[in-house]
Amino acid sequence: MDKFMIEGGTALYGEIEIQSAKNAVLPLLAASILTEEKVVLYKCPDITDVRHMIEILSELGCQTSLVETTLHIESAGARHHEIPARLTKEIRSSIFMLGSVIARFGRARIAYPGGCDIGLRPIDLHLSSLKQLGVKITEEGGYIDCQCDRLIGAEIYLDCPSVGATENIVLAAVLAKGKTVIYNAAKEPEIVDLQNFLNLMGAKVQGAGSAIISIEGVESLKGIAYTPIPDRIEAGTFLIAAAICGGEVGLTNVRAEDISSLLHKLRQIGCKIHTKYDRIHIISNSIRQSPKLIETSPYPGYPTDLQAQISALACVCNGSTVIVENLFETRFKHMPQLQRMGADITVRGKTAFIRGVKQLHGAEVVASDLRGGAALTLAGLAANGITTVTDLSHIDRGYIAFDAKLKKLGAKIERVPVSF
Numbered sequence: 108m109d110k111f112m113i114e115g116g117t118a119l120y121g122e123i124e125i126q127s128a129k130n131a132v133l134p135l136l137a138a139s140i141l142t143e144e145k146v147v148l149y150k151c152p153d154i155t156d157v158r159h160m161i162e163i164l165s166e167l168g169c170q171t172s173l174v175e176t177t178l179h180i181e182s183a184g185a186r187h188h189e190i191p192a193r194l195t196k197e198i199r200s201s202i203f204m205l206g207s208v209i210a211r212f213g214r215a216r217i218a219y220p221g222g223c224d225i226g227l228r229p230i231d232l233h234l235s236s237l238k239q240l241g242v243k244i245t246e247e248g249g250y251i252d253c254q255c256d257r258l259i260g261a262e263i264y265l266d267c268p269s270v271g272a273t274e275n276i277v278l279a280a281v282l283a284k285g286k287t288v289i290y291n292a293a294k295e296p297e298i299v300d301l302q303n304f305l306n307l308m309g310a311k312v313q314g315a316g317s318a319i320i321s322i323e324g325v326e327s328l329k330g331i332a333y334t335p336i337p338d339r340i341e342a343g344t345f346l347i348a349a350a351i352c353g354g355e356v357g358l359t360n361v362r363a364e365d366i367s368s369l370l371h372k373l374r375q376i377g378c379k380i381h382t383k384y385d386r387i388h389i390i391s392n393s394i395r396q397s398p399k400l401i402e403t404s405p406y407p408g409y410p411t412d413l414q415a416q417i418s419a420l421a422c423v424c425n426g427s428t429v430i431v432e433n434l435f436e437t438r439f440k441h442m443p444q445l446q447r448m449g450a451d452i453t454v455r456g457k458t459a460f461i462r463g464v465k466q467l468h469g470a471e472v473v474a475s476d477l478r479g480g481a482a483l484t485l486a487g488l489a490a491n492g493i494t495t496v497t498d499l500s501h502i503d504r505g506y507i508a509f510d511a512k513l514k515k516l517g518a519k520i521e522r523v524p525v526s527f
């Protein structure tokens with residue numbers, strides 16, 4: 108068990124490269140068992156969520172090897188259709204395996220998934236959609252049992268544009284008999300990446316990035332070598348780090364169009380941002396106006412995965428900010444921790460009212476989820492004095508060498524073992 112020790116007050120200067128998107132890689136890993144041929148993923152981020160998905164693939168009987176950042180997956184020998192609780196409790200994205208495991212084996216048995224503790228995170232849409240594709244589902248003893256002779260295409264309307272449910276339906280429908288249409292589909296860039304990946308494997312998916320996705324089932328899919336899209340949430344986290352600390356930071360391997368809602372907010376508060384090709388350059392001076400209103404919503408709205416980080420920034424801006432979290436009901440766990448650092452925050456239900464203060468002060472804080480942990484780290488970088496952030500396992504789920512990258516930009520941050 109490690110913790111971050113942070114000495115705040117240093118501006119950030121320099122350049123870093125952004126990793127491939129966690130939320131793109133996870134469904135691609137699920138997709139890899141749809142073929143018996145070899146799948147190669149380049150620039151695969153070595154984060155714990157990816158490690159857990161690789162363990163699940165091994166449990167199913169796939170051969171996997173991660174050499175530096177290239178992941179090789181051979182699933183010709185995959186024979187098992189069961190994912191036990193020991194593996195699913197670590198990662199909610201294990202639920203994405205349902206669609207592809209059923210498509211491959213005609214059956215799947217999976218323990219209820221875990222992952223970030225950010226609310227109820229139901230899976231009703233995943234299950235009802237699979238039922239519409241002809242899957243018989245029974246739930247017993249913490250396990251979901253799925254069975255079907257042949258997946259049959261269907262017209263599916265999602266009550267809300269769930270990212271995971273959209274991906275699960277696509278993963279099942281690519282090998283179904285006939286056509287599937289998803290209405291009110293999620294539009295996130297990671298879904299477009301999944302479509303591109305599957306189509307290169309020989310699938311017929313159209314419309315990802317819009318609210319209607321259609322999938323024409325095919326008989327089989329072939330192997331592929333692929334580089335996933337850059338991580339818009341990691342990029343956003345480093346842009347907010349530059350905004351909160353001041354300085355000048357360049358990011359490479361980013362797609363500005365994927366984080367336009369954040370770039371708009373950062374420009375609004377006074378940061379200068381230039382984008383060109385796969386680069387973003389941010390200049391931030393020390394006096395910033397508050398972002399006023401942040402309302403999380405599905406893409407292309409402001410992402411819930413960058414809500415905690417901009418909340419930390421709002422704590423040290425001039426003026427007040429209202430943060431409305433519309434997606435996950437318990438995604439404010441970082442707020443009491445920020446209060447320990449001197450932030451002026453009032454939370455009422457899904458709304459947080461933040462009045463900017465001149466300076467945060469160092470404190471001992473605990474990360475309780477992935478993005479909240481990143482936010483506390485950023486707050487520590489801006490605070491006066493020493494901040495310690497514990498429970499780094501949450502941060503390790505989604506960021507490669509978070510501290511090393513910040514250090515490269517000049518931050519005073521050390522990862523040290525917790526002494527008992």
Ligand code: UD1
Pocket residue numbers: 129130133199200227228229230231232233234267268269270271272293405411412433434435
């Ligand atoms: C994905 C992302 C996560 C991000 C979230 C929202 C991955 C691996 N994770 O999570 O980082 O925070 O999108 O952008 O890509 N819902 C239901 N029933 C369901 C499924 C979802 O009601 O069956 C609701 C959820 O409670 C939530 C909303 O739909 O309010 C969006 O959730 P969803 O898009 O499904 O999030 P995830 O796919 O879990």
